Amino acid sequence: MNFKNSDITAFSHLNHGNNQIGVRNYNEKLILQLVRNHEKITKAEATHATGLSPNAISVIFKSLVEASLLIKGDPIRGKIGQPSVPMSINPTFAYFLGFKIGRRSFELILMDFAGEVVISYEQRHEFPLPQDAVQFVTSKIKQIFTDIDLDQTKVAGLGVAIPYELWKWPHKEELPEVGMKAWKNFDLYKELQHLGEWPVFIENDATAACGAELVFGEHKDKQDFVYLFIGTLIGGGIVLNGSVFNGQSGNAGGYGPMLVPSGDGKFGRLADHASLYVLEQMIIESGGDPELIYVTDTDWSQLGSVIDVWIAQTARSLAYAVVATLSIIDFEAIIIDGSFPKDIKVKITNKVIQEIENLYLEGTLKPKIFSGSYGEVARAIGAASLPLRERYLLNQNTLLRN
Numbered sequence: 001m002n003f004k005n006s007d008i009t010a011f012s013h014l015n016h017g018n019n020q021i022g023v024r025n026y027n028e029k030l031i032l033q034l035v036r037n038h039e040k041i042t043k044a045e046a047t048h049a050t051g052l053s054p055n056a057i058s059v060i061f062k063s064l065v066e067a068s069l070l071i072k073g074d075p076i077r078g079k080i081g082q083p084s085v086p087m088s089i090n091p092t093f094a095y096f097l098g099f100k101i102g103r104r105s106f107e108l109i110l111m112d113f114a115g116e117v118v119i120s121y122e123q124r125h126e127f128p129l130p131q132d133a134v135q136f137v138t139s140k141i142k143q144i145f146t147d148i149d150l151d152q153t154k155v156a157g158l159g160v161a162i163p164y165e166l167w168k169w170p171h172k173e174e175l176p177e178v179g180m181k182a183w184k185n186f187d188l189y190k191e192l193q194h195l196g197e198w199p200v201f202i203e204n205d206a207t208a209a210c211g212a213e214l215v216f217g218e219h220k221d222k223q224d225f226v227y228l229f230i231g232t233l234i235g236g237g238i239v240l241n242g243s244v245f246n247g248q249s250g251n252a253g254g255y256g257p258m259l260v261p262s263g264d265g266k267f268g269r270l271a272d273h274a275s276l277y278v279l280e281q282m283i284i285e286s287g288g289d290p291e292l293i294y295v296t297d298t299d300w301s302q303l304g305s306v307i308d309v310w311i312a313q314t315a316r317s318l319a320y321a322v323v324a325t326l327s328i329i330d331f332e333a334i335i336i337d338g339s340f341p342k343d344i345k346v347k348i349t350n351k352v353i354q355e356i357e358n359l360y361l362e363g364t365l366k367p368k369i370f371s372g373s374y375g376e377v378a379r380a381i382g383a384a385s386l387p388l389r390e391r392y393l394l395n396q397n398t399l400l401r402n
Helices: 024-038 043-050 054-066 130-147 177-185 188-195 205-216 276-285 290-294 305-326 342-357 375-392 396-401
Strands: 070-072 087-089 095-101 105-112 117-124 155-162 200-204 225-230 234-240 243-245 259-261 267-269 333-338 368-371
Touching (some): 024 043, 024 054, 043 054, 095 375, 105 375, 155 205, 200 375, 205 243, 205 375, 305 342, 333 375
Parallel strands (some): 095 155
Antiparallel strands (some): 095 105
């Protein structure tokens, strides 16, 4: 299957504007991204952050307000001179559809221009088959316009998050062989492009989740970070220069194949040590019900000692993967997310921090390690962010290549 930023000044070191004629689109995207990163911003703050002239900032703000991309807030009074007027994203300017094709579920969301989920639908399955995916998204898109009053012309794109090489599975004997093989030559883009007048964008699911963290997450001020997402199989994404780096195949940061110590003197794939699939097998071997980990709001403490063993194994393997990564690029942060309750995510994050302290770090800089912002819904939000990122945000990696 072929896939057809905490302080205002922190943003300025990589994203200075240009006052020359002919780069208006760049500067407008720059301001939009700056406002999105800080929720509200005044002209004076934008001038300071971008290096653009006050006149250029005024012209850009006026244009974005007239086009309804930005809205004016209440004037800030009490200072010398004219009151400052903060600008913020207009949530109703546009809407985006995000479709997650997961190994255990489909999910479709509608997201507004500010990144808030307006409505969502989910369907669980044992295996994701192509025809089921198309049937689900087709019916749920129709349902959106039945459930809420929304002009279809306000939808600016459909983004799809799907695992890389979905037809592959850890243990192939579990697969419905014919159905899953159908993904290999399935033209997903062709099947979805007729669903509306909007453009369709497709990306690896963990990379898409990384995009959600970059654009809307709690650590969106970070310019260079690794994002690790623990789903049925572990995946990830890379952010460089404030933009998602997809790589040549679109799967940059796909951590599953990375080799890590197995604890028996051998090495194994990270996916075979730090994935929910591994936890499933551990639960089955202990006589438990693995479906519990896929039920929303389940208390995982009822899994007993199994969850503690899995967290320890996962954290140890992630620590090795993090150190190996830092030997190549000195990322400022590592963000850990996944399809599990927040308390489990915090435990894994804290355990990784502890494990890294026990590893040999000479020659590398110790990164800051955080928990991700969205958990299970990250991939769907990331999918919805694809058309937004493509049409309204800067791609610094593309700019640097050009």
